[in-house]
Amino acid sequence: MRSALAFLTAFGALAGAALVGAAPASGVQSATAVAPGVTYKQFDIQGARGLTHAHVLTVNLRNTHTRLGLLYPGAVAARAAVSTMADAQGAVAGINGDFFNITETQHPGVEATGSTDGPAIARGRVLKASVPDGQRFGPELPPGTTTRDVIGVGVDRRARLDSLALSGSIRTPVGRLPLGGLNQYALPVNSVGAFTSDWGGVSRVRATCGTDTDRGAACSSDTYEVTVRGNRVVSKAAAPGKGAIAAGTTVLVGREAGARQLRKFFKGEPVTVSHRLVAATSRTAYSFALGGYPVLKGGRPPAGLDDTAAAVRTAVGIADGGKRLLLFALDGAPAYRSGLTIAEVATAMRSLGSVDAFSLDGGGSTTLVARAPGAAAVSVRNHPSGNAERPVPNGIGVFSTS
Known part of the structure; x- marks a missing residue:
């Protein structure tokens, strides 16, 4: 696929913070340290529909000061901006999470809940289970996937894909x-x-x-x-x-x-x-988990991934036996809004070193936040495609005790 998406445009155009309202990033710089074991970088990707721009947080769980957790606004049926949830919970970085029930046009007069399609676990506590496959709000699931699919981190501090x-x-x-x-x-x-x-x-x-x-x-x-x-x-x-x-x-x-x-x-x-x-596969209890669907398993994309519809995407990759994670969000600025297909996301995550990868909610929900060096609060690093952060029900938070 265009030499692995032009090898993420030669893995180039790495740059510093691109805040909401700023011009799309350019130039070549090294990855920026967010916290011990956590780095941020951004780069261009040449997809089949045009040039897009990626923002990536790399999280090393071998660093004992670093952990991942569920961002959520205190209730399952509630929504908040990723930056608001991150700051409220003390996260140093994060991305948006699962697909969710945003509207109820099919049922006039019925209140949309804002609740997610899949399961959710926060600090080892089960918050919710998954809706029936035919009821999910997100796009059609790839063959062989269900609303029970999750990405999570066990109490052993290893990330894995599973079904709950x-x-x-x-x-x-x-x-x-x-x-x-x-x-x-x-x-x-x-x-x-x-x-x-x-x-x-x-x-x-x-x-x-x-x-x-x-x-x-x-x-x-x-x-x-x-x-x-x-x-x-x-x-x-x-x-x-x-x-x-x-x-x-x-x-x-x-x-x-x-x-x-x-x-x-x-x-x-x-x-x-x-x-x-x-859990379908793990005997280790999960400290956190949230829903979505797999786009890479054992280094291979599942059969039937869509290769036609391109959009702004959010994904997370797992590498190094579950000890390194890649939190991936595309930029929604007009110059980059052509985005990637799900098949291209799988290729991109594999090029970044992921063995397993998981798709999260995209489009106007796609948001990546991180603290700048010395800052006490996070800033939005990509350009959300709606020109402002969309309130979402959950996300993945990166926490540091350093």
């Missing part, structure tokens, strides 16, 4: 029901999902809209909601509600067969809700 499936149950005196969702904007048909204080105050109605194969299908007319506090049913409602959920409280939302099961619950009934995310 929800395993949970609702236990009552008369039996056990399977849990079909956790803090996610779309529940499987006929299921019961759990919402906790991590969800936020956004309406839970969207969880009962669409079907497992058609996100635009009508909202279910057969729904029910039960609130559990202290392992006891404290209230019931004929439809999903909204508003903050108190700590220690779980709201169960059912649709179709799930709703019919919840209608059998009675006030004061003992109910225990349990849930966890089960």
